[in-house]
Amino acid sequence: MKNKLLAATLFGLLSGGLLPSASLLAAEEPTVIRFGVAQVGKGGEPYSNGGTAGLADQRKAIQEELKGHNIQVEWHYFKGAGPAVNEALANKQLDFATQGDLPAVVGKAGGLDTRLIAADSLLSSVYLVVPADSPIKTLADLKGKKVALFKGTNLHLAILRALQHEGLRERDFRHVNMDFATMAAALASQDIDGAWFHQTAFDLQASGVGRIIYDSRAADAKLTRQSHVLVRGEFERQHPQLVQKVVDALVKTAAWATQDAHQDEVYKLWANSGTAESSLRAEQQGQSFARRYSPRLDEFFVERYRATVKESKALGLIRNDVDVAQWVEPKYVERAIEQLGLQQLWPQYDADNRLVSR
Numbered sequence: 001m002k003n004k005l006l007a008a009t010l011f012g013l014l015s016g017g018l019l020p021s022a023s024l025l026a027a028e029e030p031t032v033i034r035f036g037v038a039q040v041g042k043g044g045e046p047y048s049n050g051g052t053a054g055l056a057d058q059r060k061a062i063q064e065e066l067k068g069h070n071i072q073v074e075w076h077y078f079k080g081a082g083p084a085v086n087e088a089l090a091n092k093q094l095d096f097a098t099q100g101d102l103p104a105v106v107g108k109a110g111g112l113d114t115r116l117i118a119a120d121s122l123l124s125s126v127y128l129v130v131p132a133d134s135p136i137k138t139l140a141d142l143k144g145k146k147v148a149l150f151k152g153t154n155l156h157l158a159i160l161r162a163l164q165h166e167g168l169r170e171r172d173f174r175h176v177n178m179d180f181a182t183m184a185a186a187l188a189s190q191d192i193d194g195a196w197f198h199q200t201a202f203d204l205q206a207s208g209v210g211r212i213i214y215d216s217r218a219a220d221a222k223l224t225r226q227s228h229v230l231v232r233g234e235f236e237r238q239h240p241q242l243v244q245k246v247v248d249a250l251v252k253t254a255a256w257a258t259q260d261a262h263q264d265e266v267y268k269l270w271a272n273s274g275t276a277e278s279s280l281r282a283e284q285q286g287q288s289f290a291r292r293y294s295p296r297l298d299e300f301f302v303e304r305y306r307a308t309v310k311e312s313k314a315l316g317l318i319r320n321d322v323d324v325a326q327w328v329e330p331k332y333v334e335r336a337i338e339q340l341g342l343q344q345l346w347p348q349y350d351a352d353n354r355l356v357s358r
Contacts, residue, residue, distance in 0.1 A: 027238035027239060029069060029070075029071060029239065029242070030071060030095070030239070030242075031070060031071060031072065032071065032072045032073075032074055033062070033066075033071055033072070033073050033074070033095050033096065033242070033246070034074045034076065034093065034094045034095050034096070035053070035057070035062070035073060035074065035075050035076070035094070035095070035096045035097065035098075036075075036076050036077075036078060036085045036088055036089070036093075036094040036096070036097035036098070036099075037053060037054060037057075037075065037076065037077045037078065037085075037097070037098055037099075038078055038081045038082045038084070038085045038097065038098065038099035038100065038103065038153075038227075039054075039077060039078070039081065039273075040077040040078060040079045041077070041272065041273035041274045041275075042181070042273065042274025042275070043274060044079065045272065045273060045274055046075065046077040047077070047269075047270075047272040047273040047274075048077070048098075048270070048273055049198075049199060049200070049270045049271075049273035049274075049275040049280065050121055050124070050198075050199060050270060050280075050283075051098060051120040051121040051227060051293070052120055052121070052250055052253045052254045052257060052293050052295070053098040053120050053229055053250065054098075054269075054270070054273075055253050055256075055257055055266065055269055055270075056249055056250055056253040057075045058269045058272070059253060059256075059269075061249040061250070061252060061253045062245075062246055062249040062250075064249065065245045065246070065248050065249040065252075066242075066245055069242075071242075076088070076093075076094065079179065080179075081099070081100075081103070081150065081152070081153045081179075082099040082100055082102065082103025082104065082106075082107075082152060082153050082154060083103055083106075083152040083153075085097045085099045085103065086099075086103055086104075086106065086107040086110075086112060089107065089112055089114065089232060090107075090112060092232070092234075094232070095231065095232055095235045096229060096230065096231050096232075096235075096246060097229070097230055098120045098227060098228065098229045098230075099154070099227060099228070099230070100153060100154020100155075100225055100226070100227045101154050101157070101225060101226045101227065101228070101304065101305055101308045102152070102153065102154040102156055102157040102158075102308055102312065102317070103152060103153065103154060104116070104228065104230060105305065105308050105309055105312055105318060105322055106152070106312065106317060106318055108322045108327060109309070109312070109313075109318035109319065109320040109321070109322050110318070110320075113232060113233035113234060114230045114231065114232060114233060114327070115230060115231050115233055115236050115327065115328075115329045116228045116229075116230050116297065116305070116327055116328045116329065117228075117229055117230060117231050117236075117243060117246075117247055117297075117329055117332050117333065118228065118229040118247055118250050118251070118295040118297070118332070118333050119226065119227070119228055119229075119294060119295050119296060119297060119301050119333075120227040120228050120229050120250075120293075120295075121226070121227050121292060121293060122224070122226050122291065122292050122293070122294060122300075122301070123217060123221060123224045123226070123287070123291070123292055123353075124198065124217075124224055124225040124226070124227070124292075125198075125215050125216050125217035125218070125223075125224060125225075125283070126155050126158045126159055126162065126196050126197070126198065126216045126223075126225065127196070127197050127198070127199075127201035127202075127212050127214065127215055127216075128142075128147075128194055128195075128196055128212070128213050128214035129187060129194065129195055129196075129197055129201045129204055129205070129210035129211065129212055129213070130142070130187075130193065130194045130210060130211055130213055131187060131188075131190050131193075131209070131210060131211070132205075132208050132209060132210055132211050134193070134194075134211065136193065136194065136213060137213060138213065138214075139162075139163075139166050139168065139213070139214050140166070140168065142173060142193055142194050143168070143172045143173065144172070144173070144174065145173065145174060145193035145194065146173075146174045146176060146191075146192045146193050146194075147173045147174065147175055147176070147192065147193060147194045147195065147196070148175070148176050148177075148178045148182075148183040148186060148187075148192045148194070148195040148196070149175060149176075149177065149178075149183075149195070149196045150177070150178065150179055150180060150183070150196075151177045154225045154226075154227065155196055155197075155198060155225065156317075157225075157308060157311060157312060157315075157317070158216055158223060158224065158225045159196050159216075160311070160315060161216070161222070161223050161311065162214070162216045162219065162223050165219060165220060165223055166219075176192065178195070180197060180198075180200060183195040183197070184197075184200070184204060184209070187204065187209060187210050188209045194213075195210075199275060199279060199280060199282075199283035200275055200279065201279075202276070202278070202279030202280075202282040202283055203275055203276050203279045206276060206278060206279060206282075221353045222304075222307070222353075224304075226301060226304050226305070228297075228301075229246075229247075229250060231243055231246075236329075243332055244332050244335065244336070247295075247332035247333055247335075247336050248336045248339075250295060251295050251333060251336040251337060251340065251342070252336075252340070254293050254294070254295050255340065255342055255345060257289065257293055258289045258290045258293060258345065263289065267280050267281060290345055290346065291349075294346040295333050295336075295337075295346070296330070296333055296334075296337070296346050296348065297328050297329075297330040297333060298348045298349050298350075299348065299349065299350050299351050299356075300349040300350060300351060300352075300353050301328075302324055302325070302328055302351075303351035305324045305327075305328070306324045309321065309322045309324060
């Protein structure tokens with residue numbers, strides 16, 4: 001009798017609107033998913049020149065995965081790179097984002113509620129470029145001279161690592177902060193003696209504006225940059241099933257891009273950013289697509305982010321520690337890889353970038 005009375009009472013409360021219905025206890029699906037990219041193409045074109053997230057945008061891969069859901073996917077490309085993405089995340093203007101290791105660490109240490117859910121690109125180099133007719137031949141030759149870099153981006157820490165690796169310090173140079181378009185123009189007019197770039201360095205070299213004199217990846221894999229896809233923690237807690245679908249789309253895109261038959265198309269899609277296809281091919285030369293665009297959050301990935309936290313704190317770029325083990329959430333990628341049978345395509349690598357399984 002008591003159970004019948006309790007059931008009747010609860011029914012009356014629900015039907016009278018005094019208690020939330022079961023459907024309201026779970027978060028309703030959003031009508032829009034907002035994805036940020038810490039990059040923009042030349043002239044502000046909404047394209048990226050590397051990584052798999054930008055390919056997923058151009059191929060509408062996430063929209064395809066969300067068929068049956070009444071959800072739009074918006075992509076936002078940020079000229080201000082990683083710091084601008086952090087600001088948008090702080091203001092809850094984005095649900096997902098792809099950016100580099102350093103700005104994500106800075107954001108997390110500053111209190112941003114994010115989770116790392118997939119790798120976007122690994123082992124990306126930084127290139128030091130000098131004017132084509134400059135007599136400068138080595139990094140050490142630039143001591144005391146004006147060198148440009150884009151501070152706050154994931155190139156920033158990689159540059160500091162490279163300097164330390166070569167026995168140099170930041171204060172050995174007259175560093176100036178510029179975005180990539182500004183430093184390219186300054187290099188062409190020889191207002192600076194050198195500048196640090198990503199793969200657009202090959203554009204400058206091919207056009208006769210500049211000459212690459214240093215490649216961090218050629219010096220040591222630990223001097224490279226890594227990038228990732230993250231999700232706002234609140235979004236993940238409310239919509240884990242949507243997070244899985246987004247990751248499924250990213251993993252399928254990475255697998256598609258890795259196939260030899262598709263690589264011409266991959267370069268064409270990246271070239272929509274305004275970076276010459278020849279430059280993109282030059283940057284990739286000698287590198288494995290499967291390794292560089294593995295979405296797996298393996299021990300190499302985790303250790304590079306631990307190193308970024310440690311080095312950022314030592315350099316005064318952040319004040320608070322970040323527990324990378326708690327920050328990284330590999331379950332979505334691992335589930336997608338298992339369901340798609342892609343374990344052999346992307347084996348695990350250890351902290352020193354050595355193959356540990358296949």
